[in-house]
Amino acid sequence: MATAATTPTALPVSIADVRAAHMRIGDSIVRTPTLLSKTLSAMTGAKVYLKFENLQFTAAYKERGALNKLLQLDETARARGVIAASAGNHAQGLAYHGARLGIPVTIVMPKSTPTVKVSQTEGHGATVILTGERFDDAYAHALVVAKDRGLTFVHPFDDPAIIAGQGTVALEMLEDAPEIDTLAVPIGGGGLISGSAIVAKAQDRPIEVVGVQAELFPSMYNRINGTDLPIGGDTLAEGIAVKEPGAITSAIIREIVDDLVLVTERDLEKAVSLLLQIEKTVAEGAGAAGLAALLAHRERFAGRTVGVVLCGGNIDTRLLANVLLRDLARDGRLARLRIRLQDRPGALFHVARIFDEQQVNIIEVYHQRVFTTLPAKGLITDIECETRDKAHLERLVTALRAGGYEVTPVELA
Known part of the structure; x- marks a missing residue:
């Protein structure tokens, strides 16, 4: 892999291509802000700049590459139209700019694609074909x-015009925050990091480029490092859940990207939650992968000035709610306690009184009388509650046990 001082040579995309792409698409995309996050900097030990690509019209950077490709088509190709296979941000970016330019767009999606993604893509004027299961x-x-x-x-992702368009993200970021010395960029197929690395290595100072993949989909990590880690599973970062990375992007990454790191699902969930709580911005799992890397590999980035690309914000609202609630539970602010009671009048009242004494809010109560391994006179009660923090929760559990109750906190995976 590359060193920080590597200068790209003989690559299929040049810094000139990226600059030309920026001139080409600049008037039709949002120049999203690059802002310093003081709070995330304090949390991670790095100076953290965020590039808010989730503020594009389609809420993702993908429209940059799609538009750059469309604008380079000749009149015959424009009249016939374009086609892509995508169930995500690429589909919407291509559909939106295709409609704006009067270019017919067809998108092929698996039958399993959520209805909301199909309707969003059709809403941008594309024709959607649903076929296959994968x-x-x-x-x-x-x-x-x-x-x-x-x-x-x-x-x-595996197209020079697409790569050049995606590279405009880094071009803007480094213009707006020239002190950045490290880029943390999510990797799916590799288009964004390829374009970003080309920009980074063309600067007159060393800039390190670190790619981030979900632990469940380490496809590029395997290819570059010669490993054989398993690929597959339900990841929050479906936008970078790519089983086969590109040939062009792999060659660029091998040549000029400095390092690749993996992040767990818990890292991704934490990053999504922090971005909403601290920055008041919605990022999808893939969009939060860069921050997840800073949280999971703190020593790798500590002391550096890091540019993090929030590459997309298209996350299902129900999934987002679930992520936020799980994060509250891990922080001890939400909890479910399983309490064994005697089946007699006043049993639940006495437990509730301890919650009141400890100033803990009860949210839900679940009685379990039938489906339990306890004797017929036994009773299991699950109580969901809201506390200030882990210490507050521990005080509650201690008080319940001191009151003679058998208490088991229900842990998250």
């Missing part, structure tokens, strides 16, 4: 349709 099925079908109808296939 992304690979949709991808294969899109290539067939492209050939049959003479459409231009727009790859989500």
Whole structure:
């Protein structure tokens, strides 16, 4: 892999390509802010700048590369239209700018794609084809349709025009915060980090580029490091859950990216929650991956000035609520306590009195009389409650046990 002083040579995308892309697309995308986060800096031990790409119109950076590709099509290709396989941000970015430019857009998605993503893409004017059960099925079908109808296939990441467009993110970030010496960039297929690395290595000072992948989908990590870590699972970062990284992007990353790190699902959940609580901004799992890396690999980034790309904000609201509640539970501010009671009048009243004495708010109470391994006279009660912090919760548990109750906190995975 690269060293900080590496200068890119003989790569399929140059800094000139990225600068040309920025000139080409600049009037039609949002120049999103790059802002210093004092609180996250204090938490991580690094000086943290955030690039808010979740503020693009489609809430993701993907429209940069899509627009750069569309603007370079000749008139014949524009008239025939373009096609892509995507169930996420690439689909919406391509659909939005295609409609704006009068270019017909067809998007092929797996049948399992959530209805909201289908409707959002259609809402931008695209024609959606649902086929197959997996992304690979949709991808294969899109290539067939492209050939049959003479459409231009727009790859989500393995295309020089796409890479150059995505690189404009780093171009803006380093212009707005020239003191940045490290970039933490999420990796799915590798388009964003490839473009970002090309920009970083063209600067007149050393800038380190660190890629971040979800631990469940270490596809690029495996390819670059020669490892064989398992790939697959339900990840919060579905935007970077790519099983096969690009050939072009892999070559660029191998040449000029300095390091790759992995983050767990818990790291991603924590990062999403912190961004909402501290920065008041919504990031999807992939969008929060850079911050997750700073939290999980604190020693790797400590003392550095880090640019973190919040690459997208498209997260299901129900999933976001679940992430936030789980984070409150891990911090001890929400808890479920399983308490064994005797089945007699006043049993629950006496327990509730201890909650009152400890100034703990009861949210829900669940009685379990039938489906339990206790004797018939036994009773299990689960009480969900709200506390100030872990210390407050521990005081409550101590008080309940001192009152003679058998108490088991229900732990999160």
